[in-house]
Amino acid sequence: MPLIVHHSSITAAGVKDLNEDAVAVCAPSQERRLLNKGVVAALADGVSSAEAGKEASATAVDLFIADYLKTPDTWAVSHAGQKILSSLNLRLYRKSQEFVHEAKGYLCTFSALILKSRTAHIFHVGDSRIYLLRHGELTRLTRDHIVSLGGGRKMLARAVGMDNNLPIDYSKTPLEVGDILILTSDGVHDFLDDETIKHIVDHAPTAQEAVDELLQQSLQAGSNDNLSAIVLAVDDLPETTLEDYSNQLTRLPFPPELEPGMALDGLVVEEEIFASSRSQLYLVRDQDSGERWVMKTPSRNYLGDVSYIDRFIQEEWIGKRIDNPHVVRIIEQPQARTCLYYLMEHVEGVTLQQWIKDHPFPKPKTAFALIAQVADGLSALHSQDTIHQDLKPANIIVSPDNRATIIDFGSVYVAGVAEVFRPLEHIAALGTASYSDPLYLLGQNTGARGDLYALATIAYEMFTGELPYGDQINECRSRFDYDRLRYRSAMQFNPVIPLWFDRALQKGVAFDLDQRYQTMDALLQDLQNPNPAFLQDNPLEMEDRSPVMFWQMLSGFWALILMLVLILFSCQGPS
Structure with a gap:
């Protein structure tokens, strides 16, 4: 028997002109999805x-539910919700x-329930509330995060969006058939005591009623705030416990080495596309x-590597969060998995790496269209606070109709999900150093501007067949090594490239963040329109030369003073 819950929700402005509350409930109709997500x-x-x-509460409710439903089935509910x-x-x-x-802040309280298998999972921040009504007894499952200021005044001590670090109250409780769970905003529970709430819901x-x-009696009691409530009644529960199911998922074995003709979970292998360590x-x-x-499968080289397995699982969730025609689409698994893998759409075409070889000195209009498409895909990642970190031609497919698609999430960094920023491995053989921001490789998280560097490097290669700093960049291991490199003008490899275009590329791949572009749009x-500033003396080169010129002028000044002193001394002669 599956989990059966009937529910209803309500939200209203009350006596206020604007309703800043938000509520939502999602109960998947597909039985397997209901089992996986609850x-x-x-x-x-x-x-x-x-x-x-208002914007904060709507964003919090909508994105929490949408992102939770996209999390890997192998993640525990507590892990998924808190991330x-x-x-x-x-x-x-x-x-x-x-x-x-x-003074415009995106702040809201937040309370969520996830009913999965035979357990209720509770996530809570602020002064909204969650109650459990069981056998006629009402129990509050959350505590209000408020500070009393005296004189009946109080202040919210914790809210989503208040600080860059968020302490989250998480708890869980076993479910029983007949349980009723209630979520309310302070426009309800500040005006109705627990006994009244219990009586209303119990009778x-x-x-829906x-x-x-709850809303009508709160208004009658003098509520002067927005009013929201959700009621969920548990009609039946599955026999399998959540712990049993979670253990089954987390013990998924690595797939065997697959060959054409073999079948796995109703999927027949036609060919191996790519293999690495x-x-x-x-x-x-x-x-x-x-x-x-x-189908992407993990390498058996990492059978015991918990960190690798977690990162592999996370790739699927990251891909599901992105909806853009220039980012590969993750496929919802048609059947239950017996092994660890995930599915992506099959994008016809060749890698951009091969396309560059096949199209030396391409038509500017075609090349720029591909660059703009990759930028659009990156922008979709960035809108989800996700940084690619390892964009390179081998991770981009160009279809026969010249449509670019980013196909790999193996090195992405998701702000707020990763506990710490982890710099990329410096593996020259994989080409990582050729396209990734040197500041990434040195341990500095430059965010979206790191992806911008990679895009500018790819654009340079598309028009020249070369790298802006040459192959020597693959040998760099320290900041000193990078400081020794010098930008190579794109015009020396492709003489039809105009000066302003070359200088735009140079600004895009600048090691110094003060010189690099701030945004992808810039x-x-x-790249598309001549910047008048780039038609003058190269401002980047002038900035590079200015410290040298200063010391040269200073040294010349002191040499001149010394010469004057010696001349004066020789003219005076011996006393």
Whole structure:
């Protein structure tokens, strides 16, 4: 018997002009998805004094549910929920910082329930509440994060978007058939005591009538705030415990070495596309639908490496969060998995690495269109606070109709999800050093501007067939090594490249962040349109020469003074 929950929710502005609350419930209709993810309910209350409370609460509720449903089935609920909330918090915090001078904060309280198998998982920040009604007894499952200021005044001590680090209250409780779970905003529970809430919910014939009555009685009690409530009634529970199911998932074995003709979970292997020491890609065909996909499997070299396994699993979730025509689409698994792997759409074409070889000195319009498409894909990643970190021609497919698609997530960094920034491995054989920001490799997280560096490097290679700093960049191991490199003008390899285009590329691959472009749009603008500043003496070269010129002038000045002193001394003669 699957988990069966009937539910209802309500939110209203009340006596206020604007409703800054948000509520949502998602109960997957597909039985396997319900088993994997459970029922998700979320309630957020925007902090009205922060000016952007409505946007914050809507973002928190919508993205929490959407991102949770995309998490790998092998993640524990606690792990998934806390990672998503941390990422969400950082997203809202950064939006608040963009409007720091306007005092516009994206802040909200947040409470969520995930009912999976026979367990209720609780995530809570702020002063919204979650209750459990069982056998006529009402129990509060959350605590209010408020500080009393005296005189009946209180202040919210914790909210999503308030700080870049978010302490999250997480707990779980076993479920029983007949349990009723209730989520309320302070516009309800600040005006109805626990006994009244219990009486309303216990005597309501349906969940819908329960939330309607909670709202009406709160208004009658004088509520002067927005009002929201969610009621979930547990009608039946599965026999399998969550712990049993989780153990089955986390013990998924690595797939065997696959060969054409072999079948795995109804997927027939047609050919091996790629293999390295870290992973394999296979073209597979679904036996039922006949559709062809790409299967990515982990390398058996990492059988006991927990960190590698976690990162491999995370790739699938990252891909599911991105919806862009220039980023490969992750396929929802058609059947239950018996091994550790994930599926991607099959993108026809060749790698950009091969395309560059096949198209020396390409038509500018075609090349620039591909660059703009890759930039669009990167922007989709960046909109999810995700940095690619290892963009290179081998990770981009160009279709026969000249459409570019980013196909790899193996080195991505997700702000708010990764506990710490981990610099890329410096492996020259993989080409990482050729395209990745040297500051990444030296341990500095430059965020989206690191991906910008990689895009500018790729653009340089597309038009010249060379790298902006030559192959020597693969041998660099320290900051001193990079400081010895010098940018090679693209015009020496492709004489038709105009001066302004060359200088835009130079600015895009500058090691110094003060000289590099701030945004992808600025790079694309200067690659497509002549920047008048680039038609003068090279500002980057002038900046490089200015310290040298200063010391040369200073040395000349002191030499001149010394010569004058010696002349004066010789003219005076012996006394």
